[in-house]
Amino acid sequence: MSSHNESIIREPLITGNNITYAQITEDILRPVEKLPGRAWWIGFSVASMGATLWLFAVSYTFWYGIGSWGLNKTVGWAWDITGFVWWVGIGHAGTLISAILLLFRQKWRNSINRSAEAMTIFAVICAASYIVAHMGRPWMAVYSLPLPNQYGSLGVNFNSPLVWDVFAISTYFTVSLVFWYTGLLPDIATIRDRATGLRRKVYSFMSFGWTGSVKTWQRFETVSLILAGISTPLVLSVHSIVSMDFATSLEPGWHTTIFPPYFVAGAIFSGFAMVQTLLLIARKVLGLENYITMFHIEAMNKIIILTGSIVMVAYCTEFFIAYYSQVEYEQYAFINRYFGPYWWASWSMFCCNCIIPQVLWFKSVRRSIAATWFLSIIINIGMWFERFVIIVTSLHRDFLPSSWAMFYPTWIDVSVFIGSIGVFFTLFLLFLRVLPAIAIAEVKLLLKGSSEQEKKKILQSGHIDASQGEFYKDALTKFDAIDIAEYEKV
Amino acid sequence: MSSTKFILGLFEDPDEMMDGITALQQNSVPIYDVYTPMPIHGIEAKLGIKDSRLGYAAFMFGCLGGTVVFSIIYYFMVHDWPMNIGGKPAFAVPDFIPITFEWTVLYTALGTVATFFFATHLFPGRTPRAMDYRATDDRFVIAIDVKKNNTPHEDITNLLKNAGAVEVKHNDRKYVSYE
Numbered sequence: 001m002s003s004h005n006e007s008i009i010r011e012p013l014i015t016g017n018n019i020t021y022a023q024i025t026e027d028i029l030r031p032v033e034k035l036p037g038r039a040w041w042i043g044f045s046v047a048s049m050g051a052t053l054w055l056f057a058v059s060y061t062f063w064y065g066i067g068s069w070g071l072n073k074t075v076g077w078a079w080d081i082t083g084f085v086w087w088v089g090i091g092h093a094g095t096l097i098s099a100i101l102l103l104f105r106q107k108w109r110n111s112i113n114r115s116a117e118a119m120t121i122f123a124v125i126c127a128a129s130y131i132v133a134h135m136g137r138p139w140m141a142v143y144s145l146p147l148p149n150q151y152g153s154l155g156v157n158f159n160s161p162l163v164w165d166v167f168a169i170s171t172y173f174t175v176s177l178v179f180w181y182t183g184l185l186p187d188i189a190t191i192r193d194r195a196t197g198l199r200r201k202v203y204s205f206m207s208f209g210w211t212g213s214v215k216t217w218q219r220f221e222t223v224s225l226i227l228a229g230i231s232t233p234l235v236l237s238v239h240s241i242v243s244m245d246f247a248t249s250l251e252p253g254w255h256t257t258i259f260p261p262y263f264v265a266g267a268i269f270s271g272f273a274m275v276q277t278l279l280l281i282a283r284k285v286l287g288l289e290n291y292i293t294m295f296h297i298e299a300m301n302k303i304i305i306l307t308g309s310i311v312m313v314a315y316c317t318e319f320f321i322a323y324y325s326q327v328e329y330e331q332y333a334f335i336n337r338y339f340g341p342y343w344w345a346s347w348s349m350f351c352c353n354c355i356i357p358q359v360l361w362f363k364s365v366r367r368s369i370a371a372t373w374f375l376s377i378i379i380n381i382g383m384w385f386e387r388f389v390i391i392v393t394s395l396h397r398d399f400l401p402s403s404w405a406m407f408y409p410t411w412i413d414v415s416v417f418i419g420s421i422g423v424f425f426t427l428f429l430l431f432l433r434v435l436p437a438i439a440i441a442e443v444k445l446l447l448k449g450s451s452e453q454e455k456k457k458i459l460q461s462g463h464i465d466a467s468q469g470e471f472y473k474d475a476l477t478k479f480d481a482i483d484i485a486e487y488e489k490v
Numbered sequence: 491m492s493s494t495k496f497i498l499g500l501f502e503d504p505d506e507m508m509d510g511i512t513a514l515q516q517n518s519v520p521i522y523d524v525y526t527p528m529p530i531h532g533i534e535a536k537l538g539i540k541d542s543r544l545g546y547a548a549f550m551f552g553c554l555g556g557t558v559v560f561s562i563i564y565y566f567m568v569h570d571w572p573m574n575i576g577g578k579p580a581f582a583v584p585d586f587i588p589i590t591f592e593w594t595v596l597y598t599a600l601g602t603v604a605t606f607f608f609a610t611h612l613f614p615g616r617t618p619r620a621m622d623y624r625a626t627d628d629r630f631v632i633a634i635d636v637k638k639n640n641t642p643h644e645d646i647t648n649l650l651k652n653a654g655a656v657e658v659k660h661n662d663r664k665y666v667s668y669e
Contacts, residue, residue, distance in 0.1 A: 192618070
């Protein structure tokens with residue numbers, strides 16, 4: 001049944017009074033149905049300028065070739081693969097929220113999964129654009145696929161992690177897109193049934209004829225569960241395979257067995273930071289404080305501190321194992337990483353990813369929107385540095401000392417990176433305008449069991465153990481959208 | 491003979507809608523379908539709807555995907571053009587696992603969703619066979635095909651009203667128009 005009461009000691013997932021099913025639809029569809037406000041236009045203008053920069057920089061790269069980047073014979077991968085791994089990593093939080101948290105029956109995922117999945121898709125688009133761009137001659141991308149070609153029967157090398165990556169990223173993108181769009185169908189139908197004219201026709205086309213009959217919902221839920229079940233190992237495999245691009249090489253600093261779990265933890269860490277960056281603003285601008293509550297923010301901060309700590313343990317383990325292995329090349333790679341010419345990048349990484357996020361152990365920091373947003377930016381920067389450090393510090397010291405070199409980015413490198421952020425935000429802002437940022441149907445599921453107003457009724461009924469009631473009221477103090485004075489009399 | 495084809499009971503609360511279903515079932519009024527803005531857990535059992543078999547489809551698509559891509563890799567790497575890489579065997583199974591896994595997942599996802607769309611008649615541009623516009627918003631709708639049963643319309647209306655329906659519609663046409 002939809003309406004069994006949840007234990008009173010659990011925090012509400014929807015706050016606010018007089019929330020009805022109609023109110024949920026109204027609140028979530030407001031940005032889709034109304035004209036955008038000034039904040040959206042400012043954001044969109046800046047983001048589309050970034051996207052234009054990206055278009056220009058990538059076109060420039062294709063016209064003049066990869067020589068327009070700062071790469072050299074020694075450092076053949078730098079900002080391109082850094083950007084690729086960074087974006088793929090960011091995408092991982094969306095799948096974690098939509099798939100893994102679904103399997104764990106974490107109901108709080110219901111109000112953040114939709115925008116996190118959208119973020120995944122846009123991040124993977126940015127990552128894939130890097131892969132194509134770094135080929136320099138993008139039409140050569142076809143040779144990464146096992147297709148007949150004019151070189152006779154020469155196919156791709158299926159032993160190569162780079163080919164695994166082609167399969168992993170394309171599968172990841174396809175499955176994420178399918179999962180996201182299937183989940184959107186009921187919500188598109190909601191927009192359709194409230195719209196008129198051409199708008200209704202467009203959303204009707206996109207809704208695939210959704211009706212919400214019993215059998216449709218039953219199959220929908222089965223499909224969601226199956227997709228969640230297969231996306232869970234998929235998301236772990238994707239970043240594992242990305243890490244194998246490095247780990248299966250013979251490069252000191254890359255050739256380590258710790259890479260797959262270390263990369264996956266880092267990916268989730270950076271992905272949740274990006275979710276915070278986006279949602280803290282979206283929540284405020286779109287007025288969704290009742291659905292994305294302080295509970296959600298704190299829960300995500302807990303995941304950030306967990307995965308951030310895993311990353312820190314991984315950094316320390318790498319360092320220790322380099323010493324313990326007694327392999328001098330490995331030892332040199334790590335000493336050079338932290339004390340060589342790129343010391344500033346490595347210590348930025350260590351500070352941003354390991355030291356600064358430790359403040360999240362404090363409750364007051366986890367519950368502060370300003371602090372959380374600031375930390376999310378720090379982590380985004382730190383995780384970019386992590387990939388830069390892994391790639392460039394290992395490469396810039398060749399096995400031949402005569403080949404030692406440094407990497408200096410050109411303005412094209414910088415423009416492609418800043419531009420990719422512009423592309424990402426352009427896509428995300430367009431998404432907020434045309435599709436609901438929160439899964440409407442899934443949030444409606446929470447209304448009767450997990451909303452503040454229902455819990456208040458339980459509290460008012462007086463059948464609750466007094467200590468549990470006090471515990472609950474105490475938990476409410478952290479919510480910025482709840483006026484705790486209302487609970488004085490209850 | 492009235493021209494009513496369908497009686498719709500519109501509820502604003504899912505639990506009252508479940509009471510409505512119980513009331514109709516106790517009075518042997520067959521229910522055509524129920525349209526809701528969100529999944530209602532436990533309704534399948536109540537309406538006697540069988541479990542979805544999509545899980546079996548998913549399993550078979552997964553087996554297919556894994557087999558297809560493993561065969562492709564085997565053909566390329568072992569049968570058609572075996573390469574001597576450091577004297578190691580061409581049939582290097584561990585190296586084939588990642589891609590086999592990826593395509594197992596890919597085929598499962600695409601196959602399951604395609605089966606879902608096919609079975610439920612969902613495809614781009616399909617005209618929605620919806621009975622009420624608010625069934626995707628804030629109304630939980632029980633639809634009764636009155637041509638298929640002899641219960642007087644007023645009795646059905648009363649059953650629905652007593653269960654808590656906020657509105658009962660007697661519709662002459664089956665679906666709402668999206669023209």
